Amino acid sequence: MKRIGNYLLINLFIGLTFLIIACSNDDAETTVSELEKARMEYEKLKANPSFIELAFPEDDPGPPFYARIAVLGPDVLLMESNGTVVIPMMRQVECIDPEFNLLDLYHVPNGFFCPLTLSGQGLIEPNAPMGTFPAIAYGAGSNMPVWFVDSGLLANAMADGVLTLPELEALNPRKGVASRYEEYNKPRSEEDYLLVIESEGTMSGTNQKFEYKVISRTKARQDVELRIW
Secondary structure, rough: OOEEEEEEEHHHHHHHHHHHHHHHHHHHHHHHHHHHHHHHHHHHHOOOOOEEEEEEOOOOOOOEEEEEOOEEOEEEOEEEEEEEEEEEEOOOOOOOOOOOOOOOOEOHHHHHHEEOOEEEEEEEEEOOOOOOOOEEEEEEOOOOOEEEEEHHHHHHOOOOOOOOOHHHHOOOOOEEEEEEEEEEOOOOOOOOOEEEEEEEEEEOOOOOOOEEEEEEEEEOOOEEEEEOO
């Protein structure tokens, strides 16, 4: 009888062990970041022979815009969290055309001549016409300017549909530098759109640090988590 009891206890212990392992695996699956999911999607498409990989700026000049902020009809790119709008500067601030409306996003061809603050790769069909967006692109930077602007002040400045660099400067944004910036973007269509960003860095002239994450599956909305401490 004692032997049977020990046998039951051993089986119970084994069963609980497998249950704990299964729960741990479930937890691991649920904690996969949006950035990692996008990375896996990139690698899956990269294995598809229908696409080739181009590096930017080596093979391609990259997107012809200066900053990730835009109002293009129903498509609004404003990465806001708790009253603060995050504006990553995708090209060097010093060469941004001061008369260009940043809300128009694309500045062709002028934007191409302004050095990028990130580099990366994109997947595209070999015979795609010039100017075709990649199916998916990955970009990373280690010295990217990032501006943090009060959303109320920014809304007032944007009320006339125009936002130039001097107007943005006049809002006295808090300026930082991202030591890590990573993004995946699927820009082609509304149905398959994706923008995922993870970034962290320090505020210029202070000891403050920042980090933010962005996930967007529609061109009209971005979910943003921002922390400054």
